Amino acid sequence: MELEYIEKSSNSITSVILGTGSTSLKVGGEDALPFLYREGKNVSLPIIAHEVFDSAPSDWAKSLKDEFKSVINKPIEWALYCKNELNAKLICLRLSSAHPDFGNNSADKLAKLCRDIYAKVNLPMVIIGCGDDKKDNQVLPECSKALKGKNCYFGNTTIDNYKTIAASCIADGNGVIAHSPIDINIAKQLNILINEVGLPLDKVIINPTVGALGYGLEYAYSIMERARLAALMGDKMLALPFICFIAQESWRAKESKASEKDNPDWGKELERGIYWEAVTANSFLHAGADILVMRHPKAVEIVSKAIKELTNKGIK
Amino acid sequence: MDKVTVKFLPDKKEIRVSPGVTLLSAALDCGIFLNSHCAGNGTCGGCKVNIKNGHVKSPSGHDFIEHGKKLKTVLACQAIVDSDVEVVILSESRMHKLDKAIIPKNNKQSFNVENLLLKRENDFQFDQLPLVEKLYIELSKPDINNNTADTDRLLSELKRIKNVDFIDIDISEVKIISSLLRSCQWKVTVSLYKKDNYLKVINLEPFDKRNENYGIVFDIGTTTVNASLVDFNAYQVITTKSNYNKQVLLGEDIITRIVFCEKNAGLKQMNLYLLETMNELINSLLGELKLKLTSISCLLCVGNPTMMHLFFKVDPVYIRKQPYTSVANVFPVVKANQTDLGVSPFTIVCSLPGVSSYVGSDTTSGIFYSQLYKQENPCLFIDIGTNGEIALGNKDWLVCAAASAGPAFEGSGLSNGMRAAEGAVEDVIIDDDLNVKIKTIGNSSAVGICGTGYISLINQMLKKGIIDRSGSFKNTEKIVKRNENKYFVVVKANKTKNKKDIIITSCDIDNIKRSKAAIYSACCVLLKEMQLKFDQIDKVFIAGGFGTALDIDSAVNIGLLPNLENKQFIFLGNAALKGANMASFSETARKEIDSIALKLTYFDLSSNSLYMQEYMSALFFPHTELSRFSSRG
Structure with a gap:
């Protein structure tokens, strides 16, 4: 006789819709831990967001840069390349050139860029500011205005800097990425605060912060797992989809950047980078990630295949 | 070098000091208390004063013009006196004395505190056996047929009266007994200290001095020292006074003070500041009733363990270091001449038992006063102070923990x-x-x-x-x-x-958030450790200096107190002092406090992972788990 232990959840993750019309995507909605199809429905598949930068990234590994050589200085083309060549369904635009120390591009200019990219690719978008609170508070509201009604998601909002961004997203019918530093309490507190400003919970996606393989992956994983378990047990304020910035972390790891010449026994540099990104992404799939923000097309291919296998098996 | 004069305005107090001392210590010598949270490191900016006339050496400070005259503002802890100087104390730099009574708030939420307390005290069935009993004895004179030794004569009479086999006496009394007995025609008052079956003669006085039997009870707090004068004949608290603990000048919380003790002569100075505070209180208590020092038979002290160490001049250094051990939880009874207290050398100094390195006799006497240990259903006891103490229990069991809440409240x-x-x-x-x-x-x-x-x-x-x-x-x-x-x-x-x-x-706001989180999460952890929930709690006893004016709805709304009904909260005021007062009168009370100390199980929160989790989620108003609190008031 087969021994069966089935746990049923009392709550499900809030479904969040990104974008509008035929290209819109739905994430969340799970009422069980990832891929446990006997315990509940994992209604939406995890989605991969392709990362596009507004200016050529200076610190990327050569193997990664080579992949986007032709478009790395042209964000609109880059986004189109992701859509047409890599089959992207979701674009994650990083406005790193807004940073006062790295370009200091104006809100107007970046808002126009957002509008242009959206017009060209017509895909749902996640727009991430430069990380400087003051500048983000100028730039993101303008970008939100430019994408009014497009149901895009803006971040990062933090516990110290959420009011301006959340308010403009309410006005423009957009949503926010709520960023917490691998801390389940702050994650929840930020959701409460954003919700109290007036943004409905189905317009919030949690960025719980992740670490790459070998760089705190387990810790980030356990925090996500705890949050997801609490959510499934009834905590509405934590029952929101996760977005995980995989590539940003994995390509920072020494192992994905170090040259083959310096570390001959580590194997090929290109393969290392790809595997580091793929393994990190795969792990967070199991922690409950709903959106994986990725870079390398090969890593994306590996992870897409894994998602397909995991979900096909379940849907039977 | 010649001494110079420092004059403080508007107090018009003057002092002669040697050049080289700081204005802060000159002010302290004059009895002027200035804020000094950073222990004189020049970082908190609490002790600003204006230099009116003269000059001081100061690394910082700024000039300003008043009535056409150039004045300078400096930090008193950094300013070195080098010549005659006139200093104006800014009102905000002054530590406010506490001698004015705290007026309880009178509105809909306010409890009739005084009545409640009276009722409590009447509930106690306690015997009338004070810490020191005075007996008047008329001994028969020795003659050639009965030339028993003077000490034996006195002790055998005492043994007969008390019906015991052994009574102890110190050599200091033996040395004076013969001349004393002869000077007062063998009519003598004996002060007896009793603990369980142990009796000891602690003082001899000529003639009948039974009506002069008083005690002073101290609650030595980290921030405030409270003292009451008690009458062992009338079984009454005559008056209560309080003042800042002067040690505040050497550091705001327990840990800074222990660190200070590690400095050269640090312990000595800590002890000195505390004794100065206590001596001032003794003088003001006695002065009011014009009592003689010799009428004080005993002092009873309670306080958190660090304070007790500093009082007895015992090095508290191991309290701070893993595995956090105190030198003693129960201190021996000593005579006042072994301390530098300004009372008669025959006065004995007693203390009540503490529990651990962070839960002391103030908590055991507070728990006694709350009667937590007699409750049918589980109740909470919360003493909100710089070092917040929490106890949970009923008639069958008691657990406690200390939460470093900080001095915000x-x-x-x-x-x-x-x-x-x-x-x-x-x-x-x-x-x-x-x-x-x-x-x-x-x-x-x-x-x-x-x-x-x-x-x-x-x-x-x-x-x-x-x-x-x-x-x-x-x-x-x-x-x-x-x-x-x-x-x-x-x-x-x-x-x-x-x-x-x-x-x-x-x-x-951040400071207050951390303080309230420390106290609330300590309550949560104790409850969780005992597998209880707040709705199983019958009453919450709240002790601490500010308890009387606390608005429960506000305290619940910000997440300091658990979300229970208003009628479940009972304010005790300074429970530590009140419990200790009763212990000074009653042997039953002392025995009950001893048994509380034995019964209390201490939970160390610093090593408790649950505490950290609870604390982190309590850093929100009222709490990250909003469902634990419903808005009220």
């Missing part, structure tokens, strides 16, 4: 914080246009904000949307921004005593 370490004394804002109402209405203690013009005032203020700021649940200011025009600091004006300058705005800053 005692009004210390905040921009405009002060003790619950006259002029302290104790209640706040903010209307929809964000205008602030305040009530101060004594209805006088506002000087600062006390713990209850802060609790009420934060509750109102949350309600009116001035701050969000994380405690950060929302974007309203009422928020003032200076440099990177934001603050909210509670009382405008023209309505305050010092003609300066009374404000609350984001940093203050």
